[in-house]
Amino acid sequence: METILPLLLGYGNSLLRFPVEGNVSSLFRLQSTLRWHEFLAGLIRVNKLSNSLEFDTDIYKFYAEALTDVEDQSKSYNCSVRIKNINCLALEILEENLPGLNVSTDLKENKKKPRALRLSNEKMKEETKEEPTFEICNQSKHAEILAGIDIDRCAESLKRSRKTQLLKCLETKIHFVPIIKSHTDPKLGDCSYLDTCHKLKTCKYLHYYQTVPTLAANKPPPPNSPTLEVLASYTKGEPISKTLCKQLPAQWINCDVRKLNFNRLGKFAAIIADPPWNIHTNSIESNETELLKIPVDQIQDEGIFLLWVTVRSTSIGRAWLLENGYTVSSELIWVKTNQLGRNICTGRTGHWLNHSKEHLLVGIKGRCTWLQRGLFDDIILASTRETGRKPDELYVMVEKMVGEHARKLEIFGKQHNVRPGWLTIGNQLEGNNVVEDLI
Amino acid sequence: MSKVEVAHPTEKRTTTNSNSNKVSILLRNKFKQKYLAMNSAFPNHYSHPSKKSKQKFIVNKSSKDYFKNDHTNQFIHTGKRPIENIRNIENPVSGYPKLQRLLSLKQDQINKYRSKPFGARVPTEKMVETIDRWVSKQKLTFDVIMIGGLSENQFIYPLLLNLQLDKLCSKPGFLFFWASTQQVQQLTRLLESSSWGGKFRRSEELVFLPVGRDSKYIPDKNDIPEESLLQQKQWHCWMCITGTVRRSTDSHLIHCNVNTDIIVENTLMTSSCNNIVPISMYELVENFSSSTRRLHILPASVGLEHSLKLRPGWVIVGPDVLVDNFDPSVYKQEISSVGSNVPSTDEIDLLRPKSPNRRLSYC
Ligand SMILES: [Zn+2]
Ligand SMILES: [Zn+2]
Numbered sequence: 001m002e003t004i005l006p007l008l009l010g011y012g013n014s015l016l017r018f019p020v021e022g023n024v025s026s027l028f029r030l031q032s033t034l035r036w037h038e039f040l041a042g043l044i045r046v047n048k049l050s051n052s053l054e055f056d057t058d059i060y061k062f063y064a065e066a067l068t069d070v071e072d073q074s075k076s077y078n079c080s081v082r083i084k085n086i087n088c089l090a091l092e093i094l095e096e097n098l099p100g101l102n103v104s105t106d107l108k109e110n111k112k113k114p115r116a117l118r119l120s121n122e123k124m125k126e127e128t129k130e131e132p133t134f135e136i137c138n139q140s141k142h143a144e145i146l147a148g149i150d151i152d153r154c155a156e157s158l159k160r161s162r163k164t165q166l167l168k169c170l171e172t173k174i175h176f177v178p179i180i181k182s183h184t185d186p187k188l189g190d191c192s193y194l195d196t197c198h199k200l201k202t203c204k205y206l207h208y209y210q211t212v213p214t215l216a217a218n219k220p221p222p223p224n225s226p227t228l229e230v231l232a233s234y235t236k237g238e239p240i241s242k243t244l245c246k247q248l249p250a251q252w253i254n255c256d257v258r259k260l261n262f263n264r265l266g267k268f269a270a271i272i273a274d275p276p277w278n279i280h281t282n283s284i285e286s287n288e289t290e291l292l293k294i295p296v297d298q299i300q301d302e303g304i305f306l307l308w309v310t311v312r313s314t315s316i317g318r319a320w321l322l323e324n325g326y327t328v329s330s331e332l333i334w335v336k337t338n339q340l341g342r343n344i345c346t347g348r349t350g351h352w353l354n355h356s357k358e359h360l361l362v363g364i365k366g367r368c369t370w371l372q373r374g375l376f377d378d379i380i381l382a383s384t385r386e387t388g389r390k391p392d393e394l395y396v397m398v399e400k401m402v403g404e405h406a407r408k409l410e411i412f413g414k415q416h417n418v419r420p421g422w423l424t425i426g427n428q429l430e431g432n433n434v435v436e437d438l439i
Numbered sequence: 440m441s442k443v444e445v446a447h448p449t450e451k452r453t454t455t456n457s458n459s460n461k462v463s464i465l466l467r468n469k470f471k472q473k474y475l476a477m478n479s480a481f482p483n484h485y486s487h488p489s490k491k492s493k494q495k496f497i498v499n500k501s502s503k504d505y506f507k508n509d510h511t512n513q514f515i516h517t518g519k520r521p522i523e524n525i526r527n528i529e530n531p532v533s534g535y536p537k538l539q540r541l542l543s544l545k546q547d548q549i550n551k552y553r554s555k556p557f558g559a560r561v562p563t564e565k566m567v568e569t570i571d572r573w574v575s576k577q578k579l580t581f582d583v584i585m586i587g588g589l590s591e592n593q594f595i596y597p598l599l600l601n602l603q604l605d606k607l608c609s610k611p612g613f614l615f616f617w618a619s620t621q622q623v624q625q626l627t628r629l630l631e632s633s634s635w636g637g638k639f640r641r642s643e644e645l646v647f648l649p650v651g652r653d654s655k656y657i658p659d660k661n662d663i664p665e666e667s668l669l670q671q672k673q674w675h676c677w678m679c680i681t682g683t684v685r686r687s688t689d690s691h692l693i694h695c696n697v698n699t700d701i702i703v704e705n706t707l708m709t710s711s712c713n714n715i716v717p718i719s720m721y722e723l724v725e726n727f728s729s730s731t732r733r734l735h736i737l738p739a740s741v742g743l744e745h746s747l748k749l750r751p752g753w754v755i756v757g758p759d760v761l762v763d764n765f766d767p768s769v770y771k772q773e774i775s776s777v778g779s780n781v782p783s784t785d786e787i788d789l790l791r792p793k794s795p796n797r798r799l800s801y802c
Contacts, residue, residue, distance in 0.1 A: 026769050040696055046801075068509040100671050114491045120643070121515075121518075122516055125515055125516055128512065128515050128516070130512065131509045131513075131517045133508040133509065133510075134506070134508065136526060136686055138526070139579075142650065149497050152498065155494045155496075156496075170495075170496045171495040171496050174506065177498075187536070188536070188537070189534055189535045189536045189537065190534035190535060195502035195505065206534075209499065209500050210498070210499040210505050210506065211497065211498050211499070212496060212497055212506040213495060213498050214493070214494070214495045214496055214497060221782065231708050250466065302666065311641070311642070311643055311644050314644065315627055315641065317626060318623075318624070326623065328622075329667040329668060330620060330667045330668050330669040330671070331620050331673070331675075332625065333646055333648070333667060333673055333724060335521075335522065335525065335648070335683070335701065335703075337525065339502070339505065339509075340526065341524065341525070341526045342525065342526045342527040342534065343525050343527055343534065343536065343699070344540060344699070345527070345531055345532055345533075345538070345699050346792075348537055348695075348696045348792050348794070350642075350643065350699075350700060351640055351642070351686065351695070351697075351701045352686065352693070352695050352696075352698070352727070353643050353645070353678075353695070353696065353697075353698055353699055353723075353727070354680065354698070354699040354700065355694050355699070355700055356699040356700060356701045357646060357700060357701050359644065362669065364667055364668060367483065371668065372654060373667070374667075374668075374669070374670055375455060375669075376511070376514070376669055376670065377514075377521065377669060377670050377672045378620065378669040378670065378671055378672055379520075379521055379522055379648065379672055379673065380510075380526055381509065381510045381525065382507075382594065383507055393509065393510070394513040396511050396512070397511060400666065422637070427618055437697035
């Protein structure tokens with residue numbers, strides 16, 4: 001039924017998933033059960049259906065309510081922010097009905113975001129230390145010139161030859177300089193493995209050095225406060241423990257996951273698993289994987305379960321999550337990049353097609369009112385490292401969603417996965433390190 | 440901005456609201472100052488005079504020293520979406536001249552051996568019946584069938600359940616099935632429960648990623664993510680195989696590892712063309728299977744946001760098809776003159792990625 005509804009309502013109005021009569025009062029009666037955008041969509045539809053005069057007055061009423069509502073949530077936010085947070089559809093209505101309303105570009109950019117989400121984003125920004133990022137230079141001429149000179153003394157030779165523009169570019173952008181050895185054949189193009197190539201001494205394809213503006217090279221810690229304290233000016237539904245509890249140090253237990261007594265571990269807000277999928281046939285029945293034996297109900301009452309899957313295991317992973325009471329609401333894609341910041345496109349990495357990404361199923365159990373939703377896109381863009389190693393960006397995202405203070409577990413983790421705030425278990429860890437009173 | 444604030448009567452009420460409001464504004468400003476002080480270290484360092492004499496960049500030669508941008512951190516602070524940082528959006532194979540050459544040779548060859556574009560205008564409610572007729576009366580089969588596109592409304596479960604895809608698709612044959620993240624669960628069920636589903640094996644999962652805030656391809660744009668944890672910025676396409684095909688021995692039927700399992704929206708192309716499936720998706724399918732008998736089923740209207748263009752080498756069926764020129768007998772004639780497969784050439788065979796001989800391929 002769900003899928004046909006938008007059809008019935010006509011494609012252009014696909015966001016409207018309920019019937020609306022031709023008057024505003026019927027809509028206001030529904031107000032308490034509707035979501036914001038639905039209410040607004042209804043308002044637009046009513047306007048189109050009835051073309052009535054009462055619409056205008058109701059718009060003012062609605063506008064006032066919108067402002068109060070936003071203010072309740074933002075408390076200390078100033079007026080302009082409040083208006084920014086008004087839903088895009090309200091803006092469309094307002095633009096139509098209030099001639100002279102000057103919608104700034106900033107407003108237009110933000111109008112797609114719901115109000116609560118905008119506040120969450122602002123808050124996340126306040127709580128996160130900014131890392132420097134640099135653009136990558138796209139001028140092939142720059143790489144060419146740099147390839148032709150002694151890279152270790154390039155600054156001097158560039159100054160001598162008065163190539164000030166290139167020099168300036170080097171100070172602000174990342175460059176990739178082709179390494180031309182006697183065995184290199186530049187016509188062949190880039191090596192599929194680039195900086196991870198094991199045959200650098202004989203490989204005929206192109207490999208690259210990197211130049212980076214100095215700031216990135218010796219990133220100093222801020223002089224006074226080494227870490228940014230978590231103190232945003234308002235909260236948005238987080239548990240009080242966030243301010244009271246300290247983040248736990250990295251903990252890990254070397255164990256056979258199949259034999260571990262999960263009852264002793266306690267409960268976790270977030271669990272990541274990167275199971276060793278041993279799947280050689282397509283039949284679900286014959287698949288035996290260690291993951292399926294984990295008594296997940298013993299370690300999570302409500303929270304998120306993030307499961308790395310492959311093309312062959314995605315259906316099994318999905319079914320397993322559903323069986324254990326999760327809904328799979330999102331799928332996160334890790335878009336793999338190479339040294340040059342390009343999405344990997346070669347290397348016979350998959351059976352039928354090359355694989356340039358990996359999939360992470362996102363399962364949610366319980367209501368999880370404390371969860372920060374909608375903060376991120378369902379995409380991680382990160383370069384590949386050792387075989388099988390997943391990007392660290394995922395941890396940051398999870399920490400923002402469930403909180404740094406929350407208990408988090410990684411199953412089938414390796415030593416490079418241990419991290420403050422996380423308990424890592426697996427059979428390839430170096431001993432144990434547990435500070436909590438667990439076992 | 441100020442214009443609105445002054446002009447609007449409701450504004451007064453909210454600004455002169457409560458004292459607690461003023462207190463929190465004060466607190467907030469205090470926090471802001473503290474925050475700025477803490478973060479000032481890095482911008483100051485950047486233009487520090489003592490560093491003036493030194494070279495302002497360094498050369499990294501070892502991969503363990505490489506600096507990598509943290510696109511998640513960047514997103515938090517600037518709002519720039521991670522996907523926008525990919526450097527090969529406009530030319531996915533840049534840096535690989537051999538692959539580039541292979542792709543252009545293959546497209547040349549595909550263009551030489553293709554039927555003219557065919558369209559069949561069939562309303563949603565007549566779709567099942569039409570396919571039934573094609574199967575039983577006209578004995579039509581296709582080697583490649585694509586279903587749906589970048590639009591939620593194309594996925595109509597009861598309709599898809601009743602399509603005789605197993606009979607319409609020859610063996611070996613390939614199915615490319617589009618769905619949004621929310622619909623993947625239903626797609627799984629469809630493949631497990633429908634009469635035709637059991638005959639298709641899920642073999643690859645393709646993903647299409649829209650680029651840019653205003654992309655026409657962002658799924659369910661106006662939906663607030665109340666149920667989902669992440670903002671949806673992806674489309675899924677399952678590639679399913681029926682019958683037996685081996686990548687090591689069947690190079691007359693398929694060429695493997697030419698394309699990847701990701702299509703990133705090429706904004707250069709989509710700014711002028713908002714087709715219901717990206718053109719690069721058609722190309723991917725054509726590069727993979729050499730078959731000339733290709734069908735694209737669009738069960739529902741494509742709507743106002745997207746357009747639907749016919750494509751040479753394809754039969755496109757759906758309610759919004761403009762040119763209704765499909766006639767099964769004419770089509771059969773056309774295919775018999777074109778040939779049922781695009782032949783390869785020596786150079787293509789030389790350039791295409793091949794599977795190592797020893798590793799036995801599995802299906
Ligand atoms: Zn440059
Ligand atoms: Zn190499």
